[in-house]
Amino acid sequence: MHSPPRKRPGVNRSRQEQSPASLFTENATLIIHDPPLMSETSTSQPPLISIVVPVFNEEKGLQELFSRTALALERISPNFEVVCVDDGSRDDSLALLIAQHQKDPRFKAIALSRNFGHQRAVLAGLTYSRGAFIGVMDADLQDPPELFKDFHDKMEEGFDVVYAVRKNRKENRLKRSAYWMFYRLITNIADIRLPVDSGDFCLMKRQVLNEILRIPEQSLFLRGLRFWVGFRQAGFEYERAERFAGTTKYSLKRLLQLAYNGIFSFSDFPIRFLGRLGYSTIVISLMYTAFILSKKLIWGEIIEGFTTLILAIFFFGGVQLVSIRILGEYISRIYDQSRARPLFIVQEAHL
Ligand code: UDP
Ligand code: MG
Numbered sequence: 001m002h003s004p005p006r007k008r009p010g011v012n013r014s015r016q017e018q019s020p021a022s023l024f025t026e027n028a029t030l031i032i033h034d035p036p037l038m039s040e041t042s043t044s045q046p047p048l049i050s051i052v053v054p055v056f057n058e059e060k061g062l063q064e065l066f067s068r069t070a071l072a073l074e075r076i077s078p079n080f081e082v083v084c085v086d087d088g089s090r091d092d093s094l095a096l097l098i099a100q101h102q103k104d105p106r107f108k109a110i111a112l113s114r115n116f117g118h119q120r121a122v123l124a125g126l127t128y129s130r131g132a133f134i135g136v137m138d139a140d141l142q143d144p145p146e147l148f149k150d151f152h153d154k155m156e157e158g159f160d161v162v163y164a165v166r167k168n169r170k171e172n173r174l175k176r177s178a179y180w181m182f183y184r185l186i187t188n189i190a191d192i193r194l195p196v197d198s199g200d201f202c203l204m205k206r207q208v209l210n211e212i213l214r215i216p217e218q219s220l221f222l223r224g225l226r227f228w229v230g231f232r233q234a235g236f237e238y239e240r241a242e243r244f245a246g247t248t249k250y251s252l253k254r255l256l257q258l259a260y261n262g263i264f265s266f267s268d269f270p271i272r273f274l275g276r277l278g279y280s281t282i283v284i285s286l287m288y289t290a291f292i293l294s295k296k297l298i299w300g301e302i303i304e305g306f307t308t309l310i311l312a313i314f315f316f317g318g319v320q321l322v323s324i325r326i327l328g329e330y331i332s333r334i335y336d337q338s339r340a341r342p343l344f345i346v347q348e349a350h351l
Contacts, residue, residue: 047081050131054121056087058139060245062096072145076152083108085125088115101350109350116344119220124344135203141244143201151203160231163202166240186262189269218336219261270326
């Protein structure tokens with residue numbers, strides 16, 4: 001069992017304090033995200049492959065997940081671990097995860113103290129995973145675990161990360177078009193060329209994960225960070241399956257939050273957009289002034305003041321409110337980052 005609240009580790013952890021996961025590669029000197037202490041991790045040899053699975057109220061599909069994942073990973077190596085993170089489920093998911101751990105200790109169960117959201121649950125699992133290869137997939141079997149074998153084979157061609165690219169989605173049309181628009185928008189405005197239609201489903205090498213874990217960002221957009229760290233990366237096209245059981249656990253609010261994190265963490269487009277808006281309104285108002293003045297000077301027409309005034313007030317009022325909103329978003333993100341709360345809290349860990 002795991003003692004829950006621990007001091008957030010300082011930036012310069014000494015080598016002795018690091019988790020075993022970070023010790024067995026040369027490259028890990030600075031891991032920010034609260035890795036488990038030595039006493040809390042399993043003492044067995046690190047596995048070849050770790051798969052992180054965030055779980056939130058998924059009791060109906062878990063048995064299928066366990067059997068399909070075990071079977072699929074056996075095809076790569078029997079030396080695997082599946083790090084399941086219970087993200088504050090209110091159903092029997094945690095009990096099922098613990099039962100599975102007792103049956104097959106290669107399945108680990110980590111319980112967060114409440115619901116922290118998908119991205120943070122994945123991050124929690126990543127800090128606990130000890131494999132040389134680390135994968136991420138959803139618990140609802142929309143990401144087929146059988147593909148890890150293909151990812152692993154592809155990595156043998158010399159890649160450090162293989163991420164899945166969704167060829168098509170089996171979700172409703174509204175959600176599909178929202179995703180479609182978001183990925184095109186972010187690809188166009190982001191400072192780096194984020195791959196289109198790729199989620200968190202991937203397999204990466206330990207070195208890549210260690211670099212991701214060094215990033216102390218509060219607003220998580222893991223698929224962006226995974227791309228941002230660089231290394232040799234390849235996309236792998238697949239058809240995204242339907243949920244095996246249950247309904248989506250991502251509320252619209254959470255989905256929008258994720259989209260916001262992607263946009264604000266990977267692009268300064270919103271702030272540049274304000275500048276452009278400002279310049280354009282100045283140009284338009286100057287042109288309009290010239291037009292009105294010429295009407296008066298050349299044709300001697302009387303200027304209709306009231307309507308123009310009201311329109312201008314409304315227009316600039318709107319522009320200013322939107323601008324304050326965008327600035328506010330940056331300020332709240334700075335505030336969030338400066339508070340530096342831990343991104344997740346582990347209540348118990350069955351390792
Ligand atoms: N999930 C989670 N915490 C949450 C919401 C979702 O751990 O607050 C998990 C969920 O159990 C699933 C994965 O994240 O394994 C993806 O969620 P979901 O399938 O509901 O999202 P969708 O595929 O509909 O976008
Ligand atoms: Mg899903």
